[in-house]
Amino acid sequence: NAGVMQNPRHLVRRRGQEARLRCSPMKGHSHVYWYRQLPEEGLKFMVYLQKENIIDESGMPKERFSAEFPKEGPSILRIQQVVRGDSAAYFCASSPLPNYGYTFGSGTRLTVV
Amino acid sequence: GESVGLHLPTLSVQEGDNSIINCAYSNSASDYFIWYKQESGKGPQFIIDIRSNMDKRQGQRVTVLLNKTVKHLSLQIAATQPGDSAVYFCAENMNRDDKIIFGKGTRLHILP
Numbered sequence: 759n760a761g762v763m764q765n766p767r768h769l770v771r772r773r774g775q776e777a778r779l780r781c782s783p784m785k786g787h788s789h790v791y792w793y794r795q796l797p798e799e800g801l802k803f804m805v806y807l808q809k810e811n812i813i814d815e816s817g818m819p820k821e822r823f824s825a826e827f828p829k830e831g832p833s834i835l836r837i838q839q840v841v842r843g844d845s846a847a848y849f850c851a852s853s854p855l856p857n858y859g860y861t862f863g864s865g866t867r868l869t870v871v
Numbered sequence: 872g873e874s875v876g877l878h879l880p881t882l883s884v885q886e887g888d889n890s891i892i893n894c895a896y897s898n899s900a901s902d903y904f905i906w907y908k909q910e911s912g913k914g915p916q917f918i919i920d921i922r923s924n925m926d927k928r929q930g931q932r933v934t935v936l937l938n939k940t941v942k943h944l945s946l947q948i949a950a951t952q953p954g955d956s957a958v959y960f961c962a963e964n965m966n967r968d969d970k971i972i973f974g975k976g977t978r979l980h981i982l983p
Contacts, residue, residue, distance in 0.1 A: 762914075791970065800960055800973040801915065814970060849914050857964055857971060858903075862914035 762852050762863035770869045771840045779835040779866045783852030790833045795847045807833060840870045883980040890948040892977045894961035901963040906946045908957045956981050
């Protein structure tokens with residue numbers, strides 16, 4: 759069991775470019791959660807998805823951010839027209855049941871220059 | 872806003888001593904609490920959890936205490952080792968219909 763796989767581990771984007779972050783959940787897990795972490799801070803919830811459905815996106819910024827979890831393939835967190843303030847570590851977690859038994863990936867560290 | 876917070880941002884403990892990391896929560900409806908450990912450059916790792924119908928739960932070298940009266944949660948690590956150096960987060964959710972919310976974290980330093 760490879761655990762939750764996130765890629766890339768590090769991503770550098772120039773302001774105005776798009777960032778795509780990928781998350782492959784653990785085998786058998788159909789619930790995926792994205793969190794953002796600023797340096798020296800806790801993890802802030804962004805979005806909760808189940809296969810092909812967004813369950814809770816209350817933590818997602820209204821503009822430029824979107825997430826999907828297609829029937830086949832990884833979950834994708836997409837940030838359009840990145841700005842310096844988007845620089846952070848983005849963590850994905852998956853679980854076999856809703857909101858219980860999270861396993862986190864190692865994160866993607868996004869740097870916007 | 873966040874309902875989970877921590878009393879101390881940094882805790883320094885002598886190797887071999889016990890560590891106690893504290894957490895306050897404000898939502899009395901929360902019924903599930905989790906402690907996570909995050910090492911540098913890694914994602915949070917589950918340590919131990921507790922439901923609101925319990926006040927104490929023990930794991931290997933770790934104990935979580937829950938005081939619902941004062942809405943306080945603590946993590947005790949026995950015989951602290953260098954490998955325990957990390958940031959520790961408490962987290963909560965109200966029920967299975969809600970996401971897990973994280974507090975800000977406490978950095979644990981182990982002194983030789």
